[in-house]
Amino acid sequence: MSALGHYLEEEGIATVAISLIRPQTENTKPPRALWVPFELGRPFGPPGNPAFQRRVILAALRLVERDDGPVLIDDFPDDDPRAQPDPAWELPSVPAVSADASAETLADQVAAEIAMLRDAHARWVAEHGGTTVGLSGLSMADCGAYVAGWLRGAAPASPREGVSGPLMLRFAVDDLKAYCLEAAASGPARPSSRQLGDWFWNRTACGAAVYALRAIGLASEDDRLKAVLGNFMVPAARVRGTG
């Protein structure tokens, strides 16, 4: 991000970067940056809070009026109020997943879970006017089937021309996660990302399937598959034993 700022500024365009990782910004010395104490993925703070977001963006943009640079790093003072859990949120009820479930059982449970969350996801779409599901271009049922093929060890061919199997798997898993998390966040409660993540990674068949895919990748003798499934399935904070 800081490198982009450097290149644009060299071309004569004033830039201000939101900084999520202050030590990194201090190292790269962008022309102007506003450090924010928010979670990675939320550079402008809480969703659904226009007044707060407005304060962040104005604090950032006002740095272009300062003349005490180059290399200006300011700090935004307030934490994201949506980082707090919402006690009113109810975990969506899904069947428990056995730790030693076979690939076949897990594949069946993924398909059942997708069907079970359909109404909740439709509610989300109605509440928010859309969905962020769509990278794979597949229906959710087809996403589930594609993931199931990998779980069974089949490494199925990609259904999209020009998209490799492992890349298609990444897109399908991204869609699966988005679908489950949107379904779980439907309704009046405002769960934190941690609440949603705890549910997805610890309670759902889809989460268990993603862990299983990572394990398949790590056991593979194919270095590319090992890298893709090992690094781009389960977040570092959710890899069991580290977090």
Add this chain to the structure above:
Amino acid sequence: MTRLTDLPPAQAKRLAELECPAFDTTPWASGPALSQRRVAIVSSAGLVVRGEAPFRGGDPDFRVIPGDTKPDQLLISHVSINFDRTGFQEDWNVVFPLDRLNELAAEGAIGSVAQTHYSFMGATNPVLMEPHAREVAGRLKQDGVDAVILSPV
């Protein structure tokens, strides 16, 4: 609140020590008051308009996001899974604050909002991104943009 200390130690160390390019210069572009600036968003979230090619690992190029894009048309295709996406799912302004910019322009707090915005994907070699960044700079200048807010994830 999430700070580096809230992340797994290995991830925090990797992020803090991420190798960054060293530049010989410290460019600084000045300009008019904020109320007269034309503002664009340049994101590194791997944003794509639905139906366009998602970013693949290492892609150094950019995607165009027209100013009339609707929230349900924008997707994150960043290769990294180590950042929250539920905020963006609920409200795109968390990553791509176009609604906020349009409001600020309507109030006169900023001059105007760019016709077009851009996204790169972070976690990409900055040296390979440079020609693409300079191409974006040319497009921004054609649009009259004189302030860019850089939005990471």
